[in-house]
Amino acid sequence: MAARSVKNLATGPRYFQDALDQMDDIGVGSLPIVLISGFFIGAVMVLQTGSQFTRFGQAALTGDIVAIALVRELGPTLTGILVAGRCSSGIASELGSMLVTEQVDAMRAMGTDPSRKLITPRVLATVLMLPLLTALNDFVGLLGGCVASVFSLRLGAVEFWTRAIKALDFADLMQGFTKPMVYGFILATVGCYKGLNVRGGTQGVGRATTQAVVLASVLIIAADLFLTKLALYLGDKLF
Amino acid sequence: MTPAAATATTNSGPAVAFDNVYLGFDEGDILRGVSFSVPARETLVLLGETGSGKTLTLKLAAGLLKPTRGNVSVLGHQVSSMSEKELLSLRERIGFVFQEGALFDSMTVGENVAYRLREEHVKETEIEPRVQEALQFVELEHTADQLPSELSGGMRRRVSIARALINRPDIVLYDSPTAGLDPITSQTIISLIMRLRDVYGVTALLATQRLQDGFALANFCFDKEAKHVVRVSPNRRPKDGQTADATRFMVYKDGRIYFEGDPQELSSTKDPYLRRFLV
Ligand SMILES: Nc1ncnc2c1ncn2[C@@H]1O[C@H](COP(=O)(O)OP(=O)(O)OP(=O)(O)O)[C@@H](O)[C@H]1O
Ligand SMILES: [Mg+2]
Numbered sequence: 220m221a222a223r224s225v226k227n228l229a230t231g232p233r234y235f236q237d238a239l240d241q242m243d244d245i246g247v248g249s250l251p252i253v254l255i256s257g258f259f260i261g262a263v264m265v266l267q268t269g270s271q272f273t274r275f276g277q278a279a280l281t282g283d284i285v286a287i288a289l290v291r292e293l294g295p296t297l298t299g300i301l302v303a304g305r306c307s308s309g310i311a312s313e314l315g316s317m318l319v320t321e322q323v324d325a326m327r328a329m330g331t332d333p334s335r336k337l338i339t340p341r342v343l344a345t346v347l348m349l350p351l352l353t354a355l356n357d358f359v360g361l362l363g364g365c366v367a368s369v370f371s372l373r374l375g376a377v378e379f380w381t382r383a384i385k386a387l388d389f390a391d392l393m394q395g396f397t398k399p400m401v402y403g404f405i406l407a408t409v410g411c412y413k414g415l416n417v418r419g420g421t422q423g424v425g426r427a428t429t430q431a432v433v434l435a436s437v438l439i440i441a442a443d444l445f446l447t448k449l450a451l452y453l454g455d456k457l458f
Numbered sequence: 459m460t461p462a463a464a465t466a467t468t469n470s471g472p473a474v475a476f477d478n479v480y481l482g483f484d485e486g487d488i489l490r491g492v493s494f495s496v497p498a499r500e501t502l503v504l505l506g507e508t509g510s511g512k513t514l515t516l517k518l519a520a521g522l523l524k525p526t527r528g529n530v531s532v533l534g535h536q537v538s539s540m541s542e543k544e545l546l547s548l549r550e551r552i553g554f555v556f557q558e559g560a561l562f563d564s565m566t567v568g569e570n571v572a573y574r575l576r577e578e579h580v581k582e583t584e585i586e587p588r589v590q591e592a593l594q595f596v597e598l599e600h601t602a603d604q605l606p607s608e609l610s611g612g613m614r615r616r617v618s619i620a621r622a623l624i625n626r627p628d629i630v631l632y633d634s635p636t637a638g639l640d641p642i643t644s645q646t647i648i649s650l651i652m653r654l655r656d657v658y659g660v661t662a663l664l665a666t667q668r669l670q671d672g673f674a675l676a677n678f679c680f681d682k683e684a685k686h687v688v689r690v691s692p693n694r695r696p697k698d699g700q701t702a703d704a705t706r707f708m709v710y711k712d713g714r715i716y717f718e719g720d721p722q723e724l725s726s727t728k729d730p731y732l733r734r735f736l737v
Contacts, residue, residue, distance in 0.1 A: 321560035328520050328554040329574045329621075330546045 220338065220415075221408045227332075227339040238340035244309075245341075246348035249302050253352045254359050256301055260293055261285065261360030262367035269372045278372050282382035285364045290387055290395040291450075294357040296443050299402030302349060303435040307410035310341055311431035314414025315424035323415070333415070342407040349403035350396045357395065390457075394450040401446060402439045409435040471534055473498045473629050473661040474519050479528035481514055488514055490713035491528070497704075498628075501655060501662040503672035505735055506710030512665035513557060515710075516631040519663060520554050521545040533628065550578070553622030553630040553660075557637060559614040561606040561621070567593070568602035571621045578625070592620040596650060612643035619650055623658070630654065632664040636671055648674045649687050656680040669724075669735045676705035676721040709735065 227233070268288075269281045314337060317323050323333050361383055368374040413431040417423040472495035481489040488511045496502045506512050517523045518530050521537040530537045535548055561570050571592050575585045593599040596616035606614055615635055622630055632651060636644035648671050654660050656679050666672065678687050707724050709717040709732060717724065717732055724732065 317562075320563070321556050321558060322562055324517070324522050325554070325556055325560035325562070327522055327542075327546075328549055328552070328556075329577065330549045331577055332542070332546060 220334070220412055221342075221404070223334050224338045224342045224408065224411075227335045228343065234336055234340050237336065238343050241340045241344035242348055245302070245306050245344050246351060249305055249348075249352055250355070252301050252305065253298055253356050256297060257294070257356035257359040258363035260297060261289060261363030261365075264288060264293070264360070265364040265367040266371060269368060269374075273372065278374055279378065279382065281368060281372060281374065282364070282379040283386035286361060286383035286386045287391060289360045289364070290357050290391050292443075292447070294360060295353050295395055295398035295402060296439065298349065298353045298356045298399060299406065299439045300436050302345070302352065302403075303406040303409075303439060304432055306345065307406045307413075307431040307435040308428045310407060310410030311414040312424055312428040314411060315417040315427045316421075318415055318417050319420055319424060337415075338408075338411045341411060342404060345403035345407035346400050347403075349399035349406075353395065353399040390450070390454040394446070394454070397450070398443065398446050401442055405438050405442060406435040409438065472496055472531075473500075473533060474502075474663060475529075475531045476515075476518070477529040477531075479518065479525045479530060481511070481518065481523065481525050487526075488713055489518075489525075492710075492713075492715055493528075494708060494715060494718065496661060496663060498661050499655075499659050501664060501675055501705045503675065503705060503707045504663060504665045504710065505667070505669060505672065505707060506665075508667065510710040511713060512710065513633050516554070516633050516663060516665055519629075519631055520549060520552055550574075550625065551628045553625075553627035555615070555618050555622045555630065555632045555635055557633040559606070559618040561614055561617055563606050565605075566602065567598070567604050567606060567609070567617050570606065570617060571602075571624055573621065574625050588624060592624045593617075595623070595653070596620045612639050612646070615639065615643075615647060616650065619647070619654075623654060623660075626658060627660065629661045629663070632662060632666075634665055634667065636666060636668055644668070644671070645674070649678075649680070651675065652678060652687060653680045672705065672707055673721060673725070 264285045265281055268284050269278060272278050272280050272284075314323075317337075323337075326333050326336060361380070364383070365376050365379045368379045369376050410431045413427040413434070417427045419426075475495040476492050479489055479492045480487055492515070494502070504512050504515060514523060518525055519532060519537070521530075521532070521540065525538050528538070532548065533551060537545065537548070540548065561567075562573065565573070568589055572585050572589045575588060580588075589602065590599055593602060596619055598613060598616055598620065601609060601613065601617070606617065609617065619635070635647050635651065639647065651662065651664065652675060655662060655675070664671070664675070677690055679690050680687055704720070706720055707717070708715055711731060717727070717729070725736065727733065
């Protein structure tokens with residue numbers, strides 16, 4: 220199914236309007252939760268690491284560490300899991316309901332390929348939107364961290380920002396943006412798969428929805444390990 | 459649709475033919491060796507108790523399901539061995555009215571009806587009047603901007619019919635179009651089906667639990683000049699141009715065809731199982 224959604228991109232007919240609608244729903248719709256959580260995670264990170272560094276008199280290092288942790292790890296993974304909670308479930312329940320009310324059959328009966336009309340736009344939209352959401356999440360996270368460091372570590376805001384930005388190199392950004400693309404692919408395909416394989420009516424839709432979130436979250440965390448390993452390896456080789 | 463495929467179907471073979479079709483799920487076979495054919499412009503009324511496989515038969519005919527054994531051919535194409543991609547274009551010539559309507563619930567009535575035309579990239583200026591015409595046909599032109607959830611069950615069924623007929627299909631598959639409706643609404647639906655048959659000359663496969671539906675189709679026809687439904691006298695076929703041709707009946711029992719014949723045979727039957735449908 221995943222392969223089919225990619226293959227559909229190369230051949231017509233394509234459903235651009237559907238993809239745009241999905242981008243709006245997935246991207247803009249997820250903005251609030253992503254921004255709010257991002258802010259607090261950034262702040263918490265600063266408090267936790269800051270309190271450790273202060274013990275060694277190195278409070279200034281907080282910016283470096285928090286920036287790297289956010290961009291490489293927490294930003295993508297947290298965004299992935301948040302969006303999985305919101306969109307894998309949404310996709311699974313929407314497609315599941317369409318399946319049990321025969322709307323998917325109706326689509327096929329009218330000459331539409333459901334994998335083109337339903338799967339591809341969702342996968343495409345998520346793969347494109349998740350890196351953007353992650354970037355915003357990272358930014359707001361640093362903002363939250365900055366606020367926290369000013370108020371509790373008595374670190375200057377300018378110092379925090381310069382250190383944070385200096386700490387990041389190209390490899391970090393690469394890692395920070397490849398991950399969400401993979402996560403987006405995972406969470407959308409899992410949602411579609413669970414939705415289009417519903418068994419047993421309305422109850423089945425509920426079950427598929429839960430399963431989609433759980434499976435997508437676990438897969439994202441598991442993928443994180445492999446992607447991190449790969450990124451570190453490539454980072455050593457290339458940069 | 460490729461030109462070759464289109465010409466291959468202008469021959470006068472049956473519109474739909476089942477040849478020794480078996481279909482089963484984990485629980486066992488539901489259809490066990492079903493063979494029948496529907497010539498062009500004929501209406502085949504498929505009767506059977508609930509769970510006898512009527513819906514499955516229609517889905518087989520539309521290629522939405524594949525038989526476990528046997529052959530299904532539609533308009534001269536072997537549906538059972540076609541790929542999904544080939545099927546998608548063949549289905550442009552088939553209309554399907556689903557048992558529960560299966561309208562897209564996030565689209566308005568108008569968008570539902572227009573769906574097929576948009577899929578076929580018909581020009582927007584052309585879509586509007588055709589949607590109006592189809593909705594007028596089912597007398598629901600005022601509902602174009604409503605959502606399906608705002609309509610009654612009978613109205614939804616009519617929208618579903620409008621959606622199926624929008625691109626003038628050669629074959630229409632009706633799945634229990636009157637199930638769960640009151641007698642008056644059922645009659646409205648049946649006279650719509652009759653009009654489709656007599657105005658556009660579609661071939662129909664109609665699954666139902668109600669024998670009255672079948673008899674109504676057999677005994678009445680839509681008079682184009684008078685614009686209303688008239689009775690067909692038993693010994694006089696409708697005059698030229700009118701196509702209230704044959705209506706035949708088929709009854710399923712235990713996954714097999716238990717009875718096949720014309721309305722007279724069915725109404726004069728002594729068979730106790732069939733008589734249960736007659737009451
Ligand atoms: N996807 C499926 N998986 C397993 N069994 C199925 C499936 N679809 C249908 N069946 C079984 O096939 C049988 C026939 O179903 P079908 O929907 O064709 O009945 P029907 O004649 O249309 O009944 P009704 O008049 O109630 O609509 C039923 O017993 C049903 O349980
Ligand atoms: Mg049925």
